[in-house]
Amino acid sequence: MILHTNICGDGDPLILIHSGGMTGLTEFQEQNEYFSTRNFKVIRPDLRGHGKSVGKIDNYFTNCVTDLNDTLEFLKVEKCHIAGVSLGGITALLFAKSFPNKVKSLSFSGVFPVEPNNWAELLREEAEHYEHLFNNKEAVSFLNEIHGKNDWKTLLQSFNDDDFYPFDKTGDVSSLNIPTLCIVGEKQKLEVSAAITYKRLNSNINISVVPFAGHLVHRDQPDLYSQILGTFLSNNTMAKAVHTAK
Template sequence: MILHTYVSGEGEPLVLIHSGGMTGDTEYNEQSEFFSAENFKVIRPDLRGHGKSFGKIDYYFVQCVQDLKETLDHLGIERCHIAGVSIGGIAALLFAKEYPEKVKSLCFSGVLPKEPANWAELIKEEAQHYEHLFANEEAVAFLNEIHGENDWKSLLQSFNEADFYPFHATGDVYGIEIPVLCLVGENQELEVEAAIVYKQLHSAINIAVIPFAGHLVHREQPDLYSQTLYAFLKNS
């Protein structure tokens, strides 16, 4: 499936993939402006089930990887840099593993290589967060607006299903040969630990810990995120 995309700038292709529940238009705005000015062609897709991209949400990441392949082919992009956060980070990582010939470099944030001991508790907390979200009229109105005809409530709830998170794939990074950056916020202890694990799994993986930021590091520290990613791309 060809994803709805937002494209800005001209130059080396850089794909930026949003977090779960957001869209290509609502995230990475600061980074899009920054990299467009640095001679990059910035491509921000709506993942399936988000924004203006539709499609079934079963076998989610398998579908996402193929969607990204078809979208890049449609845009005539042979190779690109790719970065993503959270759900988008998983999609970016799995795409780079499946199609390494199409990826110049990979950056991901908010991705875990193994199931935490308290995973069931974290899932329960996330489910409670969604309940509060669904009761927030202002938030619901905003999400209805950005997702249009997509059933975003079912999408978010699917993220909490027991077998949704593909730990078997996110933890398998041994064969990756392209430049990789794991970029996390210091306030997410679990993700800082994950970055260290990724370094242990594959010594060539670069890690960066951004101060004064949590899970959505690109949003909480947009300038530091952009500068760090830019330094990585220039050295890739």
């Protein structure tokens, strides 16, 4: 399935993948402005079930990876940088593992390599959050508007299914040799621990802990997130140029 995308700028393709419940247009607005003016073609897709990308939500991440590949082929993007947060972070990681030859660099936030001990409690809290959200008329009106024909309530509830989170895949990173950066907010202790675990599982994975930020680092500290991601991309571009020159 070809995903609806928002494209801005011209240059090296950079895919930015939104979090659950958001869209390519409503997320990464600051980063879109930052990178599209710095020689990047910023591509922000709507994942299936979000925004204007209508699709079934079964086998979610498997289909998301296929969708993203179909979309990049349609856009004639042979190789790209890819960054995602939360739901988008999982998709970015799984895409990079499935199509490493198409990824120049990978960045992700808010992803767990192993199931936290209090996972059941976290899911209960998330379910309660959704119930409050569904009773918020202003929020419901906004989500109805941005998601159009998609059943966003069913989508959000599916995130709490027992078998939804693909820990077996997000934790299998030992063979990942693409330049990789895991960015987390210091307020999320479990995610800081997850970043350290990723570093232990694969020493080539870079980690960055951002102060005064929570789960959605790019929203809490948009300038810092952009600068860190920009430095990561710049360093890997320079390293590749040096390697090529040799």
